[in-house]
Amino acid sequence: MKSLLGGVAIGAIIAGAGVFYYTAGDTAAPSSAEDTGTTSESAEVTVADAAAFLEESTAELREFSEFGARTAWVQNNFITYDTNWLLQRMGAQGTEMSVRMATEAGQYADLDLPQNLERQINALRNGITLPAPNDPAAAARLSELTTRMGSSYSAGLMEIDGEMVDHNELENIMRTSRDPEFLSYVWNGWREAYDPAQMATDYAEMVEIANQGARDLGFDNLAQMWLSNYDMPADEMEAEVERLWGQVAPFYEQLHCHVRTNLNDLYGDDVQAADGPIRADLLGNMWAQGWGSLSDVAGVGSAEAAYSLDDLLVEADYTPLRMVETAETFFTSLGMEELPDTFWERSLITQPRDRQVACHASAWNLDSEEDLRIKMCTLVNGTDFVTVHHELGHNFYQRAYNDQEFLLQGGANDGFHEAIGDFIALSVTPEYLVQIGLLDEADMPGADADLSLLMDTALDKIAFLPFAVMMDQWRWRVLRGEIQPEDYNSAWWELRESYQGIVPPVDRPADAFDPGSKYHIANNVPYLRYFLSHILQFQFHQAACEMAGWEGPLHRCSIYGNEEVGARFNAMMEMGASQPWPDALEAFTGTREMDGSAIIAYFQPLMDHLEAENEGQSCGW
Secondary structure, three states: OOEEEOOOOHHHHHHOOOOOOOEOOOOOOOOOHHHHOOOHHHHHOOHHHHHHHHHHHHHHHHHHHHHHHHHHHHHHHOOOHHHHHHHHHHHHHHHHHHHHHHHHHHHHOOOOOOHHHHHHHHHHHHOOOOOOOOOHHHHHHHHHHHHHHHHHHHHOEEEEOOEEEEHHHHHHHHHHOOOHHHHHHHHHHHHHHOOHHHHHHHHHHHHHHHHHHHHHOOOOOHHHHHHOOOOOOHHHHHHHHHHHHHHHHHHHHHHHHHHHHHHHHHHOOOOOOOOOOEEHHHOOOOOOOOOHHHHHHHOOOOHHHOOOHHHHHHHOOOOHHHHHHHHHHHHHHOOOOOOOHHHHHHOEOOOOOOOOOOOOOEEEEOOOOOOEEEEOOOOOOHHHHHHHHHHHHHHHHHHHOOOOOHHHOOEOOHHHHHHHHHHHHOOOOHHHHHHOOOOOHHHOOOHHHHHHHHHHHHHHHHHHHHHHHHHHHHHHHHHOOOOOHHHHHHHHHHHHHHHHOEEOOOOOOOOOOHHHHOHHHHOOOOOHHHHHHHHHHHHHHHHHHHHOOOOOOHHHOOOOOOHHHHHHHHHHHHOOOOOOHHHHHHHHHOOOOOOOHHHHHHHHHHHHHHHHHOOOOOOOO
């Protein structure tokens, strides 16, 4: 789950931290003159006026976007007082500009515009991640708050054995340790490292400012504004999310039941009970969002026939640079052009020793053309090998749509951008590893290892789904005023237990702000995109494997080297946000509806196994 900066990522820029792409939705906010605050003169504007407005605004946005992207790049790579100041100043300027343009765009909302112009107008109206009221002081304050929250997260450190350790290393500890007392210490320490009391205060003030900004643009609140970016009314989109979650929730419950049983066997009742929720710090991840590192604890099937991608990479003398080069080769095998030389010259691929950087992996296009980069503190392990395939998916998508109108340079919806990289990563199968020489054909796991391979993927993909849903469920409720600041943390854990079936390892104090332990909260990156991406990536994978004529199990399919699939895939990417997302989905998959059934098809053998294994147990929490 990574983020990127597209050519029109003004929402990311004005947030003052965080890097992610622009979402051009088709469903606008309420569009009457009364709702938007425009005057009666709005009725007199013409299509030609709208086109002229867009031409002028696009030129200004394009210039500012590159300035903002380069400012954000420097701050992410050199976190100091001064770079924070620069990012804050740039963010305030960007907020003022974006709010002004969004307000002006409202006067054209009632016009019968050609689709191309309509989508650009809606992009300007709906595309600000954190809108401020039309007031320079409010914009400056919003930028100050968001910069401080993002910087506090990136600079957070905790002491272990006399050394100060950053969150990148803390995440690695959570992956590898099986000492429940130490895991609890690290888990709790990170949630004290980023000054949670200050972040909670800043977050509450940010909500007030951004909600007023959303109201000034004609929305009830910022939650409605975010949900209006999906080519359907906001309430229908929220219902769609629950429908999709309902399709896959039964599988998650079976996985939860299996993992809980194995953790109980490992640690005993005093650490992990045999029923009820799971202790969050035992799941191999700082946020219990992915359980892939528990394959040694929760594996099934013929474990001896499986392999460790971590070990394969180390044994083959892979370096971080070679991992990125290998990921690029996947895309070129589909018929796509190599990345430009500047990608290799300007990307940050390993963590510097001489300065603080924002290690959270991200992909960038700084000039909306060819200045593509990644920023990632890459380690030689299987997780990061998959991650670099994901990040380059963003870069190749950015380049594919860079001939679209500037305001339409983005994913068909924000889930598309995340899904594309992960769709490619689903092809990191044993067959692919043999093709690139990482795995000897003689050592390739046979069909008897399929359950083990599926479990490895499920621990990553299926475990993530309820976390992705609850992240923005918490924010939507905060933004709608249903959760007040004094209840931020208690509501967070109520949702985590409800959706994920997990609980904290220690009692949480009243002034804790555990949501801030996650990058996407501290940096205000909407999270629904990641849930949608997990639905879409399996749809993409199923469709691509059918195109390729694959006849084996879906989880064994790799499209590496298939230029026919690559051509159709690239054609969808080239559409960017120029069409409603159902059109883009149909162009590649043949269907216009997001659907979780491809996930069930992919994991069906494992689902059958878990249902049989868990029979008679008290699953759920």
